[in-house]
Amino acid sequence: MGSDMDMRDRIAAALKQAMKDKQAERLSTLRLINAAIKDRDIASRGTGEEGGVGDAEVLAILGKMAKQRQESARAYEEGGRLDLAERERAEIGVIEEFLPRQLSDKEVAKAIDGAIAEIGADSIRDMGKVMGVLKSKYTGQMDFGSVGPMVKDRLSA
Structure with missing residues (x-):
């Protein structure tokens, strides 16, 4: 069962590190990731899954979060709001640290x-x-x- 906690452990460790390093933007993205995972845990409790969602679900959540931000960044760029697009891309960068390499x-x-x-x-x-x-x-x-x-x-x- 040890490896099930792998993704969560990595995210939790990154969160602690970001707090220590006072990286506000990184911290807020990591908190969003954690919140999304907790929401999914709560949703899956109804289905009787013990101990919350596993790595595969966490990866799916992260993938979805990255995709939403890519779409937002594109929309901001088209609207000439490069500052906002940059922020979305910075969040994507944090999210992608926890995703395996994308296949070509x-x-x-x-x-x-x-x-x-x-x-x-x-x-x-x-x-x-x-x-x-x-x-x-x-x-x-x-x-x-x-x-x-x-x-x-x-x-x-």
């Missing part, structure tokens, strides 16, 4: 091939299974929103 397009394509081969998927009906394999191996390393259509293309070819 080439690596994503290879992962999709691997997942298709692994379950012998040969039609669009297998899409859910392929996505399941990818999610179990690459959570936090790829954007499943854009991977879905890629898998669909491969299976309908």
Whole structure:
């Protein structure tokens, strides 16, 4: 069970360090991350999950937070509010420290091939299974929103 706490421990340690170093902006981002995890813990308590959400869920939360900020930063840039865009990007930087390295397009394509081969998927009906394999191996390393259509293309070819 020790490794389940890994992500939370890393975030908690970073939070303590940011407090010590008086890094106000970093601290506020880490607090937001913690709050998002706690919200998910509370939500999952209803489903009887013990000890809160695990690493995979934490990664999913972080991925979502980074994506929201990327969208905000883009909107701010288009609106000429570069100061606000900068702030969003700084938050993304903090969030991404806890995310595994993002796979390149080439690596994503290879992962999709691997997942298709692994379950012998040969039609669009297998899409859910392929996505399941990818999610179990690459959570936090790829954007499943854009991977879905890629898998669909491969299976309908």
